[in-house]
Amino acid sequence: MAFNSLILRLELVHSKVNFGEVASAISRAGGDITSIDVIRPGQDSSVRDITVHVAEIAEASLIESLKSLAGIQLINVSDRTFLAHLGGKISVQPNLPIKNRDDLSRVYTPGVARVCTSIHENPKKAYSLTIKRNTVAVVTDGTAVLGLGDIGPHAAAPVMEGKAMLFKQLAGVDAFPICLDTKDTEEIIRTIKAISPIFGGINLEDISSPRCFEIETRLAEELDIPVFHDDQHGTAVVVIAGLLNALKVVGKRIENVRVVVNGIGAAGVSICKMLLAAGVSRLVPVDRDGAIIQGGTYPHPMWQWLADQPQVESQPGTLKEVIRDADVFIGVSRANLLNAADVQRMAANSIVFAMANPQPEIAPEEAIPHVRVFATGRSDYPNQINNVLVFPGIFRGALDCRARHINEPMKLAAARAIASVVSERELNEQYIIPSIFNEQVVTEVRKSVIEAAILTGTARRIPPDFRSSGGAK
Ligand SMILES: NC(=O)c1ccc[n+]([C@@H]2O[C@H](COP(=O)([O-])OP(=O)(O)OC[C@H]3O[C@@H](n4cnc5c(N)ncnc54)[C@H](O)[C@@H]3O)[C@@H](O)[C@H]2O)c1
Ligand SMILES: O=C(O)C[C@H](O)C(=O)O
Numbered sequence: 001m002a003f004n005s006l007i008l009r010l011e012l013v014h015s016k017v018n019f020g021e022v023a024s025a026i027s028r029a030g031g032d033i034t035s036i037d038v039i040r041p042g043q044d045s046s047v048r049d050i051t052v053h054v055a056e057i058a059e060a061s062l063i064e065s066l067k068s069l070a071g072i073q074l075i076n077v078s079d080r081t082f083l084a085h086l087g088g089k090i091s092v093q094p095n096l097p098i099k100n101r102d103d104l105s106r107v108y109t110p111g112v113a114r115v116c117t118s119i120h121e122n123p124k125k126a127y128s129l130t131i132k133r134n135t136v137a138v139v140t141d142g143t144a145v146l147g148l149g150d151i152g153p154h155a156a157a158p159v160m161e162g163k164a165m166l167f168k169q170l171a172g173v174d175a176f177p178i179c180l181d182t183k184d185t186e187e188i189i190r191t192i193k194a195i196s197p198i199f200g201g202i203n204l205e206d207i208s209s210p211r212c213f214e215i216e217t218r219l220a221e222e223l224d225i226p227v228f229h230d231d232q233h234g235t236a237v238v239v240i241a242g243l244l245n246a247l248k249v250v251g252k253r254i255e256n257v258r259v260v261v262n263g264i265g266a267a268g269v270s271i272c273k274m275l276l277a278a279g280v281s282r283l284v285p286v287d288r289d290g291a292i293i294q295g296g297t298y299p300h301p302m303w304q305w306l307a308d309q310p311q312v313e314s315q316p317g318t319l320k321e322v323i324r325d326a327d328v329f330i331g332v333s334r335a336n337l338l339n340a341a342d343v344q345r346m347a348a349n350s351i352v353f354a355m356a357n358p359q360p361e362i363a364p365e366e367a368i369p370h371v372r373v374f375a376t377g378r379s380d381y382p383n384q385i386n387n388v389l390v391f392p393g394i395f396r397g398a399l400d401c402r403a404r405h406i407n408e409p410m411k412l413a414a415a416r417a418i419a420s421v422v423s424e425r426e427l428n429e430q431y432i433i434p435s436i437f438n439e440q441v442v443t444e445v446r447k448s449v450i451e452a453a454i455l456t457g458t459a460r461r462i463p464p465d466f467r468s469s470g471g472a473k
């Protein structure tokens with residue numbers, strides 16, 4: 001169930017109502033008061049801000065029940081989530097102040113000209129003399145934003161700003177949101193190439209399938225900085241990390257399990273590829289029209305690729321049919337597609353990762369009693385399988401070793417690193433994946449990614465902490 005935090009600004013007329021009555025009305029309507037601030041005290045009346053934690057579905061009735069109390073005026077209702085977005089969530093800060101003319105002539109003209117000339121003579125110096133080495137573009141066209149779909153570039157911005165915040169807070173990477181007002185593959189490629197000189201890496205985000213595949217492949221070929229479509233590979237990496245640990249909990253081996261992946265878009269394609277690379281031998285990819293089967297013919301090039309793989313099952317069926325006897329369900333599709341009866345028909349000790357955002361394929365309350373390990377992409381339930389565990393550390397590593405690409409061995413190394421943060425002793429049904437606030441995650445992912453980049457020859461710089469020992473200290 002989704003909860004919100006509301007701030008209710010109320011004026012209370014003391015002769016008609018006391019605070020106790022207000023508090024019990026809130027509680028009867030299902031709200032939990034988390035704080036009270038007196039905004040204007042007074043003899044006859046007072047104004048207070050009451051912060052209430054309440055289920056989304058109970059919000060309207062809570063507000064109505066307060067309005068119906070005599071002696072109360074509801075002045076304002078603010079949603080704390082919206083308040084957190086006022087004016088946007090990030091800003092650009094200078095690294096040093098400009099206090100006098102001397103500073104001015106150093107950071108700007110005339111001093112800056114010598115630095116420009118130096119970069120012109122040796123373009124590699126852009127890495128040491130500009131923000132390039134630590135800056136990533138988070139680029140979307142707004143066509144597959146979370147599970148909300150094609151909501152356009154303006155509406156996509158809050159997600160991109162959120163990713164930029166996470167890049168900075170978790171890995172010290174400066175990320176900038178770029179929301180493009182075009183859905184044309186060639187124009188997107190051209191635009192990203194044109195803006196790339198200032199960036200050390202490109203994080204593609206929420207670009208719908210199948211255009212996302214060509215956009216990423218072409219950019220990776222044509223640019224000399226890493227290009228990473230987070231919804232494809234970030235998601236696949238975190239799924240593999242979670243699955244490696246979940247399989248340990250249920251005592252099954254990856255080669256033996258039957259895996260259903262629902263939603264063969266950006267995330268689903270990459271997850272299927274990585275599952276096959278990790279050893280899955282029985283795979284059932286499913287999209288809107290049911291299972292994608294071995295030997296089938298599909299217009300979508302990635303679906304066709306899957307249909308040509310020997311590990312993909314050849315039995316057709318709807319999701320509700322093919323989920324029978326599955327050991328693992330991975331959902332990267334959309335909300336509310338399964339119910340309790342569906343997951344009950346899975347094999348014993350089943351694993352369900354219902355990762356559609358913001359609402360998963362099955363409500364946690366409905367699934368949890370019937371499955372052994374359950375995870376979502378959300379932060380308000382145990383086992384948050386979200387690509388936020390991946391992109392900060394992967395880019396931290398790629399930037400630090402100036403990797404030209406983020407390749408398969410780097411991704412697999414990242415998945416293993418994330419899984420390894422949960423020790424065998426700590427591992428259980430409720431804890432298969434580390435918290436995003438576990439500082440070891442970025443450290444371990446960075447280290448493993450750099451090692452893999454060096455080994456595969458894509459690193460163009462050995463970071464200082466890898467120089468003497470041949471590995472991170
Ligand atoms: N938890 C995470 O880290 C994470 C990461 C990436 C994506 N996601 C979520 O996964 C979902 C898909 O994201 P994406 O970027 O791959 O989007 P996408 O648009 O590229 O792919 C979605 C796919 O789901 C399919 N689909 C839609 N309805 C379906 C249905 N009823 N049954 C089966 N398939 C259906 C679509 O045809 C499409 O192929 C979104 O909800 C997104 O929020 C979660
Ligand atoms: O943004 C997220 O929470 C994860 C993911 O990138 C998604 O598109 O849902």
Ligand SMILES: [Mg+2]
Pocket residue numbers: 146205206230231
């Ligand atoms: Mg996304």
